[in-house]
Amino acid sequence: MDGQDGADGLARQLALHREQCVHCGLCVRECAFLQENGTPGAIAANRGGREPELAFACSLCGLCGAVCPPAVGLRPDRLFLAMRREAVARGRADLAPYRALLFYEKMGASRWLAGAFLPRDCDTVFFPGCALPGSRPDLLRALIAHLRRNMPRLGIVLDCCTKPSHDLGRQEYFESRFHGLRRELLARGVRNVLVACPSCHRVFRHHGHGLRVSTVYEHMEPLPRAGHPPVEVTVHDPCGAREEPAIHAAVRRLAEAGSLTVREMEHHGARTICCGEGGAAGCVRPEFARQWSRRRKEEAGNRRVVTCCAGCLGFLEPLVETSHILDLLLMPGAALAGRLRISRPPRTYLNRFFLKRWLGKMFAGCQRLR
Ligand code: SF4
Ligand code: SF4
Structure with missing residues (x-):
């Protein structure tokens, strides 16, 4: 898939970590998973090939790579992602603990919750992802209204970027699902994707070839200063x-x-x-x-x-x-004032369903993909 997210094969990642890790312990100091399992170099040397499933306890956060001395420059998160993929490919990964997460991902791409609303000549879409529409739907409505005031031809795409499958090592599914979405957007003339979710940003940035991605935060102008004390x-x-x-x-x-x-x-x-x-x-x-x-x-x-x-x-x-x-x-x-409430499942699904209906009315007469 990419050099960035660790698409290299497991063999290459194991060799890299076995040969280059100097066991300085900087990453171990930061991470409970490594404190239990040893340095990435030791894991690669002793267990990585035989026990790829142990990588499911790693958060794939990347802090280990950020603290690894620049002269070494290892990215252990890529090793652990490669281990996850290997475990899935060999049918050795127990995905039962992720049932709710995979249902969430599947629903995000379903006809109940997914949809694309594209005005004529639209080449830029806002892709809000799954978490924000589910947990803060009123905020998302306010954001969409705000963005559309400045960008009247902005389209909206409700869908899942499939990051859960990516991180679980379900590479084949991730590639077919995300690249299907990417091709669909490109075929409709979309060239720019605005996101609110850093995970969506990462997926589009590394896999959305042909689509330019940026966050709404980079484009938003500060609103008038709020009237509260600093x-x-x-x-x-x-x-x-x-x-x-x-x-x-x-x-x-x-x-x-x-x-x-x-x-x-x-x-x-x-x-x-x-x-x-x-x-x-x-x-x-x-x-x-x-x-x-x-x-x-x-x-x-x-x-x-x-x-x-x-x-x-x-x-x-x-x-x-x-x-x-x-x-x-x-x-x-x-x-x-702490008055805003975050919705939790199953309410999040209902929020997204009603959001799609709201968008359907707002974009009546526009091109719809689903
Ligand atoms: S990516 Fe994994 S190993 Fe690295 S710091 Fe995060 S949890 Fe620890
Ligand atoms: S920081 Fe880098 S060199 Fe040091 S133990 Fe971790 S992976 Fe090895």
């Missing part, structure tokens, strides 16, 4: 955007223009830590997922956390006061 917040950068400084900067620019003062946590930007949701590791080793969330809460202290990922929002919000950056822009008073 509030100190901290930013949780999602691991899906670890290598995207433009997204980090855009979120901070929008936050600070909205009368918020950003005080950074120890782990931010390229060295951010996972919220706990990454790689669906929590489905098999919840203690590893909890370890990330706990660290996030400790680093945030008593400051409100701001994030641009609806998945991270849902994961962190029960632990620490957390807001989506779009909430702080479009509904600042309610967000800072």
Whole structure:
């Protein structure tokens, strides 16, 4: 699939880590999964080929690669993704713990929830992903109205980017599903995709050949300053955007223009830590997922956390006061007062169903793909 996300075969990744890891322990210091299993070099040498299924406990967050000395430059997350793929390809992966996640993915691409609404001559679409439409549908409606005021020919595509299957190592399914969507968009004249979700961004960026992807955060102008006194917040950068400084900067620019003062946590930007949701590791080793969330809460202290990922929002919000950056822009008073509620399943499915109906009315007479 790509060099970026670890598409290299397992044999190459094993050789790379076996031969180049200097066992410095910098990544181990950061990660409970590695503390249990040893350095990536040791895993590659001793267990990687024989036990590819152990990689399902890794969050695929990429922090190990961010702290690996530049002279070594290993990306252990790519090794663990290659191990997952190998386990799936050999029929050795037990996917039963991911049943709910795979149902969620399947529903996201179903005729109930997916749809594309394309005005005439539309070459740019907004692809909101799954988490934001499900958990914050009123926010998404406000965002769509806001975007369309500036971009009247903007289309909307409701669908799933299939990142869950990608991360679970279901490579064949991911490729057929995502590339089908990509071809469909290109055939309809779409060339630019705006996303709100860092995971969708990562998928389109690495696999959406022919489509230019960017986030809404990079395009949005700050709204008029909110009429609340300055509030100190901290930013949780999602691991899906670890290598995207433009997204980090855009979120901070929008936050600070909205009368918020950003005080950074120890782990931010390229060295951010996972919220706990990454790689669906929590489905098999919840203690590893909890370890990330706990660290996030400790680093945030008593400051409100701001994030641009609806998945991270849902994961962190029960632990620490957390807001989506779009909430702080479009509904600042309610967000800072903690009055906004995040929907949880099964309500999320209903929210998405009604969102599709709402869009159907808004785009009556426009081209529809489903
Ligand atoms: S959980 Fe994150 S830091 Fe630990 S091995 Fe996996 S990708 Fe690396
Ligand atoms: S940081 Fe890099 S060199 Fe050091 S143990 Fe981890 S993978 Fe090996």
